[in-house]
Amino acid sequence: MLPGVEIEFQNGQLGTVTDRPDGVFGVLASAIAVSTTFLLEKAYEVKSMLDVAALGILPSVGNYRLYKFCEEFYNESGEGASLWIMGFDNTDKVSDFFTPDVVTQKTPAEKLLDAANGAISGLFVSFDPANTYVPVITTAIDADVIAALPKAQLLADNYTDKEYAPFFVYLEGYAFSGVKSDLIDLTTLEFNRVGVLLGDTIPKTGNPASKGAAIGVLAGRLASKAVHINPGRVRDGAIKPTTAFIVDVPVELYDIASLHDKGFVSFRNHKRKTGYYLTDGPLACEVDDDYHFITHRRVIDKAYRLAYDALVEFTLDDLDVNPNGTIQALSASVIEQAVIAKIYSEMTVEGELSYNPSESSDRGVICKVDLAQNVTSTSKIKIKQLQVRSKAYARFIDVPLGFVPITSNN
Template identity: 40%
Template sequence: MQLPRVKIQFLNGQLGTVGESPDGLMALICGASAVAGKLELNTVYRVTSPDDLTALGVTETNNATLYKQVKEFYDEAESGTKLILYPVSANMKVTELCDYTKTSEGFARDLITRQNGALRGIGVAGLNAGSTAASANGLDPDVFTALPKAQQLAEWATSELYAPLFFVLEGRNYDASKELKDLTEEKYNRVCVVIGDTVKDSKGACMGTLLGRIASIPVQRNIGRVKDGSLFPLEMYVGAKKIEESGNTISAIFENGYIVPRKHVGRSGYYFADAPMACDPTDDYAYMPSRRVIDKAYRISYDTMLEELLDELELNEDGTLQHAVVKSWQQTLENAINRQMTAGGELSATDGEGCKCHIDARQDVVSTSKIVVTLKVRPHGYSRYIDVNLGFLVTTV
């Protein structure tokens, strides 16, 4: 016998693809050094501006990586935006940090548990700092071994805590002379990897800039949207070269499924090329906006259906749900999604409706005590490829 519960499963293959908002609450797990009497490792800190680092005793001198990432987060996001900091030993490997079986302080699972389901995404930077080697696949081997661990941990948070989230990993020790591992052949749709930084020859990546952009936009918004304007940094690099000098390299990085900055001809500043997750592009959740949209719908669905758990249900003589009950449940769930998502432009809508709920009235509830609910939300499309056919308008005689 199982505990009464609400269970939500993600549908896949549906797309046919060949102010302070809790939706943007990000955490930064970063390699750091303790500051006596102020900053302790393996401890959760909530900051809302770079000034909060002063109270923690964090400076560019004693914690260069942590200082840089937080400053760049607030260069991108407005002061007042909440960021959860979790400083850990810089010598820890990302693979170990994300290990689902590690439950003690200093590991990602501990942070997730402490935040009681509030986190929407976790960025990891400045770890395995003692390693300077890149594998034959172009990055620190620790990045690739951490991918399945981070995916498993994110799935655990989803199924056990009803708190779906995603991980952003730092593409550490990037080596442009080696061919990158192709992440489009993987299956980690809750993990992405960013390459490129705001300093030359960096061993890390622009995690603060990326998390700041995510935290400042709605769930359906692409981090590379041109209308939102360029990123804050005045200079960005991939390895030793500026982004504008690395056209072919940027294309190769992106085609292999990584998040990377780019330039647009005719526009000043830098933009993220797109927001791929480390998985097959035909996966319904292959891009961060889809991941964030479906995760928000998940949270709303769980909260709405939890209210119905163990409630009395009016049944027909054959043990199936009465029509009025079916319609009531469908309307309740659709209203919740439309009120909290469609009305804010987070779903594509027709007459204010951006989702559809279906409950098969023929289910034998009296025998199974189980009700299967199918909810589908309508995502936005994204203009990734625009072709303009240009020619002369001429009338010939």
């Protein structure tokens, strides 16, 4: 080769992201079919707005909200994030997405989950009903959203038990009246896999008008971050949209604290910071529920998936046992270490769990097999302890500010 200068073009410097296995999300959306490229009740996986355009989903009247969701999602997550889309007739209500068919007993949402083979860890709803739809406002938002909460929770619980593929759901606080005092208090409920977002990037009476929420922003922010990171973390920067409204009121002029206190996710600003931020990531359950916040929900769900992946390898494996049928300590240790190594390498090392690096035995995860279980007679290994150590979050910072006292020189 002749002497000279070789310049190599670098790639991957423009915010494009690789697919995060724990950031694979799905959207259930009111939509209209587009020729043969986008059919209703059929699952599609996209990884960019180019893929969205290829389906024929454009910001037209029928698919405006779905397009808006996708655009705001990729503005936050970056190109490359995996998003599963399923469109439904605009006569379907939100609760319909989570209502089992009387014959198959499968919900429409389950079709999307199955198509993704359990990869989806979060579901979001983009609701854009027909013009004839009249929401019934009972607690300041569409009563059908409230009706969807227990149905979404039941599906998430059942699917986790059956398919070992846990996920959470976020709904829009559709048709919010703006009367904060009338809002249902989500912190009195028990749905620790379902949350509700209030607030949009366009006003209710704008052109186009909006009765929904900018749920694509929340989805994109979560998809772009590790499971332990709060979607409202300030040092991650403001959300991409430069406008945010509660009904027709700019976020900075609305009493956002009242929405937060009732367990809703919304948008806010911070003094002397440019742009808007998400308030937090609560789910519709009591504050003292271990999984009230989406960070804890995502952390434990990821640990669940990893533990399953490690333990399923021991299915029908032969084990050494003691004369009384209990598992030998060495065989138990092999199982324990497989789980610990899996979670440690894919969570603790990635900064998603707390641990003390100065302690060689601390992995941020504890796994213990029950040595008293008679495996010979029951054919069952019992894990008596599996725990991970979560991160803590600085929701409040107390500062005693004053002058340095003057000391005497005498």
